[in-house]
Structures are given as structure tokens and as C-alpha cells.
Amino acid sequence: MSRSIFATATITALALSSIMVVSAGAASPAAVTAPRSDSPAPASASRDAPATSATLLGELAVAQLTPAQAVAKAVSEASANGINTHISVTSRASGQVLAQSGNAGTQVASESVVKLMIASYYLVLVGGYQHQSASVLNQLSYMIRYSDDATANSYFTSSAVPTIAARYGMHSTINATDRVGHWGAVRITAQDMTTFLYRAARDPQVGPWLMPVMAHVAAVGSDGFNQAFGMNSLSGTHGSKQGWGDDQVWSAANKVINSVGYTDKYYVAILQNSYSYPDPARATATYAARTIQSSVTAPAPVRNGDFVRTAGVGGVYRIAGGAPIYVSTFAGFRGSTAVRTITADQWKALRSVPASGTFLQATVSGEVYEVVGGAPIFVSSWAAFGARQPTVQVDRNAISQAGRAGVWSHLSFYPADGTFVTASSNSQVYRIVAGTPTYVSSWANFGGRRATTKVDYQAIWHAGQAGRWSHLRYYLPDGTFIRTTASSGEVYVMAGGAPIYVSTFAVFGGARPAQSVDAGAISRAGGGGQWSHLRAKPTNGSMLRDPRSGSIYRVAGGAPLYIPDLTGLAPYSRWVDIDPAAIARGGQAGRWSHLQQRPADGTLLRSVQSNRVYRVSRGHASILTSWAGYGGVTQPTVRIPQMTFDRAGSGGVYNHLV
Structure with missing residues (x-):
């Protein structure tokens, strides 16, 4: 409170539940004192209780909401009653912001909430509550518990708010802008107030005294105003400070009802302004406080094998490797298929694709796939892994539709570029580039050892075949740019399975992204075995184009033969743009050796x-x-x-x- 007009305002009487005040648990070295002998006797908690709608009373018992959901409900309820509500919720344990309304950083008149800062100032001023006189502590305690204006008028100083705001990092909290002494118009925000509560509670000069005082706020203020609303309406562990008045001089909606405080889990600030007084704002503050108090910060974790759905995302998914795999039908699933609803935040926290090394078993067919770089790689035998591994059964359609958009996008068709794999038979290491396993001869070529995923060697041997083996390519696709790991960092473009040297990106209109491959994969291209995923020369029939002149060539026996007319070659008219220098210098040694000047004998x-x-x-x-x-x-x-x-x-x- 800060204005006497509210002491005489009409208050509709409707009793809320009785108030049970419990200490916050921090030991107070200074006893909480009783009201001064000349103060009015506290009224009962039920007298002059704030009016509360039947809708609000019917919804106060809320379960299984997150703090964010609780804040959203509170803001919606207040808005429906014509109240602008600014809310911030912070973890008592960590200080982490758990939920805020969109306007939590917007200034609202403090009203009597500023008394927390006034009291803190007089503790800090002398080096802590331990050094403050019992008389001053007694008066500051009374000011907070009974929201006494006379005490605030006596103790307010223009230094109090700036000092405390600076001490606790309350960047939007300032003195009143009409006149400094107008303490009810001190500008605060919900976000700043939860920051204050968290940091003041941990301040050894302030917290051990302030928190217990807040736990004993009276049901009725010294002026007779019922302050058993909001955070002061709660049962269980809680503390509070209320504020009310018409001091928001910078907006037309200048009637303010504020409530800040704590529960066993949260620090909470509920700041409200509207055109009405004092209700229904006290009722909406109570609704907000109780809804937030009952919210749950840690919903049940999402585990592999769970069937889940969430609001705003269509369909049901099964969690595998931390990612949601779409379920188009429940046919073929073993065991329970009970579906749980998870929060939007839990959905956002899921992986986009399953972790590498996750094993999936397709419904109906029973085929097993290992997720590697986001893609399902077929497992022909558990012998490749030494023993049977745990699997998650998934809809077989999720395998066959891997790589498609929308609901199917949580499995890729090919492993992500840069994924390293180890063949199960011989421990050879490959780096995936454009879906193709390129051999790694030494970790030194990649700056040191990297994490790899063991794969069934048959998947590499059968790469490029149709069906279950199709999630690896055998040869790098045409048009792929690669860069060697050698110090020179030479760049090549793939054509007909062979690397064609690129002397400059200018012929392509500018730089292109290029994946790194072991330099040996270029120099030993076509060498067989682990080196066989690149050809030494483009396959016969490959089409090449000089992008500068537009001249088109067809490879025969390793040489580019000019094609003046594509008539009759329509099925083979797709080409790869290459550096024309590779055509001019074909047949030379080293980097130019992947094209010849003339076809090989016998072509x-x-x-x-x-x-x-x-x-x-x-x-x-x-x-x-x-x-x-x-x-x-x-x-x-x-x-x-x-x-x-x-x-x-x-x-x-x-x-x-x-």
C-alpha cells in the first residue's frame, strides 16, 4: 500500500482458505518481533478477503503443469478479467528463470513492494543485519509484515533503490520519475524482483533476516487492507510482500496489485495493473500464485521406447536414440503401445535424429538397422557386434521413408557428411562423404583420432546396392566437391566416380563447399579394396562440360571426346561441370592424371x-x-x-x- 484512499475502499467479503504461515527454513538470528503496542490489532484472515470468481475458485487446484504453462494460464485468466499481469518465476535452487510472461521486463509501480528494498538498504548500510540495532530491525520487520506506510515514509531515502538495484543487478529498477520521494511509484519489473529475491536470499548481510520476516506477513495490513492474496494466500512453505495503490502515474491503467515472494521451489513476482481496484486483481494474483506453486518443474523424463505425442505436432512417435520416430500404424509392435503426452519443451529437447549406435528393429520384417550419422544402416548379423544388442522396435515405414520431409525427417537416407565409421571385420576406418565411405589411412590426416561408429562390414561391401543396402553409396556422386587432407588442400570435383582436379573455383562462379577426404583416397583412387570407392578415371560414357565455353565431352577410355551434337544421346545428356584445365592437361602426372588426352588402347x-x-x-x-x-x-x-x-x-x- 502507499495511498490512504485504499484504506477506506469497499472490499467485497468472500473468504479464502485460512492462512498457515510456515518458515522458509532459514534460521533467523534476530527474532521476528510483534506489532508495536500502539498498532491496531490484526484482523482475522477471513475479514475483507478479496472477491474471487467461481471460475477461479474452481481452477485453483492445478496439477502437472510446468511453470511456463502455469504462467500462461495465469496471464490468460488475468487478461479475461481485464488485468495486465507481469510474472516471473525463478528456481530457488539455481536462480534459473523457469518461466516469464512476455512483459516481465516492463516496468510497473512498486507500491509497497519497495519496502523490501528499503529494509535491505538499512541492513547493507551497516554491514549486515548483525550490525543493525534491534530497534531498527523491529521497525523494518513491522513495515514489511504489516505493509506500514508510516514506517516507509520515515525510512525512505533516495539512495535506497539505486543502491539495492546496483547490488543485485536489477537493471530496470529505478526511483520514481515524477518525484524521487514518491516511493509507491518506484519502477520495478517482475524479472528484477525475482532477481532481487534470489540474490538477496543468498546475501549473508540480508537473506538470513529478510526471508523469515517475509514468512510472517500478516493477513491484514496496518491500515486494515486485506493482504491475504497472491503469495500471501498460500499454504506450505512461503513468504511474501504485497503492494497496492494507484501510483502508476505513467499509464492510464494505474491501479496496481502486486505480490512477490517464494515457495519451497520458486521465487515468484506477480505484478498487476488495471483500471479497477482492488478486485478482481487480488483474485487473479491468488490464482496465479496457487497455480504456479502447484506446477511441476521436472516432468517425467522421456525415455527410449516411449510412445509420445505433443501439442502442435501431429501424430504419434516412438523415442529411439533420443529422437522421435514417426509411427504410421501400431500393427506389428510388441508389448504396450500406451502413448504419453510430453511438453513442448520436452519435444524441443529431443534429438533431430537418433544417436549413432542406436539399433532399430523394423516391425513386420524384423530387420535390424544401426543408426549411423542419422541414417539406418542394415545389420546382416549380430556377429559383427560380438553379441545381440538392445534394439528399439520402430515402424518399418520409418525405415523405408527415411530422408523424406515432414514426419519422416527424423531418419536421414544417408549418414551425415563427416561421420566416421569402423568396419566390423578389419577395423578399417572410413569417413562418410555424400553417403560414400572414403577410406582413412591415418588419423593424422584429420588432426587426430575421432569418435567412430562400428558398422557391419557387409554394409560397406554391399554399398550402393538396392533395398536394405541402399543407405550407403559405393561411389561418390557426380558433382561432389572434395578437398584432400594434404597440406596443399587440393580440390576435386567428382565425375563418373573419379576425382577431377579443380585449379580454380572461378570457373564455377565462386567457391563451393568441399568435404575433406584422405589424400591417399585421391592418389590411390581405383586401387581396389578400401581405395575402391573412387575410380582412377571416369566411367565410360560420363558426360563432362566446360562451363566457360559450354563445350561438352563424353569420356571413353579415360579421355574426353568432344560432342558437337547431343542428337541421339538424350538419355546420357546429363553432365558434370569441370575445370577446362583438366581437359587441356589430361594425361599429365599427379593431380591431372584422372583424365587422359586420348582414349586407352582397345577402347x-x-x-x-x-x-x-x-x-x-x-x-x-x-x-x-x-x-x-x-x-x-x-x-x-x-x-x-x-x-x-x-x-x-x-x-x-x-x-x-x-
Whole structure:
């Protein structure tokens, strides 16, 4: 309180539950004193209790809400009653902000809440409550417990609020802006007040005295105003300080009902302003306090195997490896399929994909997959892992639809780039790039040992095959840019399974992202075994393009043959842009060796127009008249336009045949 007009205002009488005051648990070295002998006797808790709607009374017993949900309900209820409510809830144990209304940082007139700061100032001023006189402590205690204005008028000083605000980091708390002595108009915020409560409680000069005093706030103030609302309406462990008045001079809605304090779990600030007085604001403060007090900060944890749903997210999911896997049907699931509802915060805390090393078993088929870099990699036998591993049964459709958007997005089709895996048979290490296992010859190439996930070696051996094996590629896909781990950091672009050197990104219009691969994977490309996931030369028929000139080439026997016309080649018209220097310098050693200047001897070509077959020898293409030299068996050929033959050796783009 701060204005006498409220002492005579009409208050509708409707009794709330009786008040049972319990100490906050901190031992108080200074006894809490009784009211001064000349003060009015406290009225009963039921006299002049705030009016409370039937709706509010019927909803006060709230269970299984989080603090955030409780705050949302309190704000909604207050708004429905024409009250602007500013709320902050902080953990008593850690000081962590658990929930706030959107306006928790907006200033509201303090009214008598400022008396907490006044009292704290006179404790700090002398080096702590232990050094303050019993007489002053007695008067400050009375001021807080009975919200006595006369005491506040005597003790208020313009230094009190700035000193305490600075001490506890209350950045939005300031003296009144109309006149400093107007202590009811001190500007506070809900966020600052929970900060004050947390830090003051831990301040050895203040907390051991202040918290027990707040636990003994009277039901009726010294002016007869019923203050058994909000935090002072609670049972169980609690403490409070109330404030009421019409001192919010900077807004039209200047009637204020405030309540700040603590429960066994929380520090709470409920600041309210409106056009009405004093009710229904006292009732909405009580609703807020009780709803917050009954909220639960730690909902039951989400565990692997749980079936869950949450508001705002369609469908049911099963938790596997900490991620939600969509359930399109319950058919085929073993055991209970009871579904629990989890909070939005719990949903947000889930992983986007299951942790690597999680084993999934598909319904119906019973196939087992291991999650690696977010993707399901088939397990052909438990022998690869030494013994059967724990699995989570999931909808088989989640496996078959892996990599799709929406509800299916919690499994990827290919493992994430940069995932390291170890083959179960020989402990060879591979780094996943564009879904392809690229061999790692030494950890030194990647700055030291990295975490790996053991995978069934059969998954690497069968990579690129259809069905269950399709979640790994055998060769890096065309157009993928890779960078070697060598000090030079050479860049290549993949074409036909082979790395083609990139001397400059300028030909591609600018830098492109490139994944790191072991330098040996380039130098030993096509070497077989662990090196076989890159080819030494692009596969026959691969299409290449010089992005500067637009010239298109088709690879045959490792050499790029110019294609002046795509007629008849429509099914093969997709190309990869490459650095033209790789074409000009093909056949040179080192980085340029992945293209040749001329096709390898024995390469077979076929004219698109005449269908004649040619055999290359020393760069010259001669017509092949019979398959007799091949046992009469037709051999694979590379189709190119007749003009490429006709103009062979004529210079420029046609010089790849002579």
C-alpha cells in the first residue's frame, strides 16, 4: 500500500482458505518481533478477503503443469478479467528463470513492494543485519509484515533503490520519475524482483533476516487492507510482500496489485495493473500464485521406447536414440503401445535424429538397422557386434521413408557428411562423404583420432546396392566437391566416380563447399579394396562440360571426346561441370592424371549416326569389321557423334582422337 484512499475502499467479503504461515527454513538470528503496542490489532484472515470468481475458485487446484504453462494460464485468466499481469518465476535452487510472461521486463509501480528494498538498504548500510540495532530491525520487520506506510515514509531515502538495484543487478529498477520521494511509484519489473529475491536470499548481510520476516506477513495490513492474496494466500512453505495503490502515474491503467515472494521451489513476482481496484486483481494474483506453486518443474523424463505425442505436432512417435520416430500404424509392435503426452519443451529437447549406435528393429520384417550419422544402416548379423544388442522396435515405414520431409525427417537416407565409421571385420576406418565411405589411412590426416561408429562390414561391401543396402553409396556422386587432407588442400570435383582436379573455383562462379577426404583416397583412387570407392578415371560414357565455353565431352577410355551434337544421346545428356584445365592437361602426372588426352588402347566407340564400331589404338580410331577377335561376342561401346570421328586430329576440341 502507499495511498490512504485504499484504506477506506469497499472490499467485497468472500473468504479464502485460512492462512498457515510456515518458515522458509532459514534460521533467523534476530527474532521476528510483534506489532508495536500502539498498532491496531490484526484482523482475522477471513475479514475483507478479496472477491474471487467461481471460475477461479474452481481452477485453483492445478496439477502437472510446468511453470511456463502455469504462467500462461495465469496471464490468460488475468487478461479475461481485464488485468495486465507481469510474472516471473525463478528456481530457488539455481536462480534459473523457469518461466516469464512476455512483459516481465516492463516496468510497473512498486507500491509497497519497495519496502523490501528499503529494509535491505538499512541492513547493507551497516554491514549486515548483525550490525543493525534491534530497534531498527523491529521497525523494518513491522513495515514489511504489516505493509506500514508510516514506517516507509520515515525510512525512505533516495539512495535506497539505486543502491539495492546496483547490488543485485536489477537493471530496470529505478526511483520514481515524477518525484524521487514518491516511493509507491518506484519502477520495478517482475524479472528484477525475482532477481532481487534470489540474490538477496543468498546475501549473508540480508537473506538470513529478510526471508523469515517475509514468512510472517500478516493477513491484514496496518491500515486494515486485506493482504491475504497472491503469495500471501498460500499454504506450505512461503513468504511474501504485497503492494497496492494507484501510483502508476505513467499509464492510464494505474491501479496496481502486486505480490512477490517464494515457495519451497520458486521465487515468484506477480505484478498487476488495471483500471479497477482492488478486485478482481487480488483474485487473479491468488490464482496465479496457487497455480504456479502447484506446477511441476521436472516432468517425467522421456525415455527410449516411449510412445509420445505433443501439442502442435501431429501424430504419434516412438523415442529411439533420443529422437522421435514417426509411427504410421501400431500393427506389428510388441508389448504396450500406451502413448504419453510430453511438453513442448520436452519435444524441443529431443534429438533431430537418433544417436549413432542406436539399433532399430523394423516391425513386420524384423530387420535390424544401426543408426549411423542419422541414417539406418542394415545389420546382416549380430556377429559383427560380438553379441545381440538392445534394439528399439520402430515402424518399418520409418525405415523405408527415411530422408523424406515432414514426419519422416527424423531418419536421414544417408549418414551425415563427416561421420566416421569402423568396419566390423578389419577395423578399417572410413569417413562418410555424400553417403560414400572414403577410406582413412591415418588419423593424422584429420588432426587426430575421432569418435567412430562400428558398422557391419557387409554394409560397406554391399554399398550402393538396392533395398536394405541402399543407405550407403559405393561411389561418390557426380558433382561432389572434395578437398584432400594434404597440406596443399587440393580440390576435386567428382565425375563418373573419379576425382577431377579443380585449379580454380572461378570457373564455377565462386567457391563451393568441399568435404575433406584422405589424400591417399585421391592418389590411390581405383586401387581396389578400401581405395575402391573412387575410380582412377571416369566411367565410360560420363558426360563432362566446360562451363566457360559450354563445350561438352563424353569420356571413353579415360579421355574426353568432344560432342558437337547431343542428337541421339538424350538419355546420357546429363553432365558434370569441370575445370577446362583438366581437359587441356589430361594425361599429365599427379593431380591431372584422372583424365587422359586420348582414349586407352582397345577402347571401343560407336558412331551415333552410322552405328559403325571403331577401335582405338594410339589415339587413332579404326573401323572394327568383326567381333571375331572377341570370340564373336559383342562388346560394350561408347556412342559418340560421327563428326567426332570425321574431324579427329583437326585441332582444338577434336584433338582427343587423331
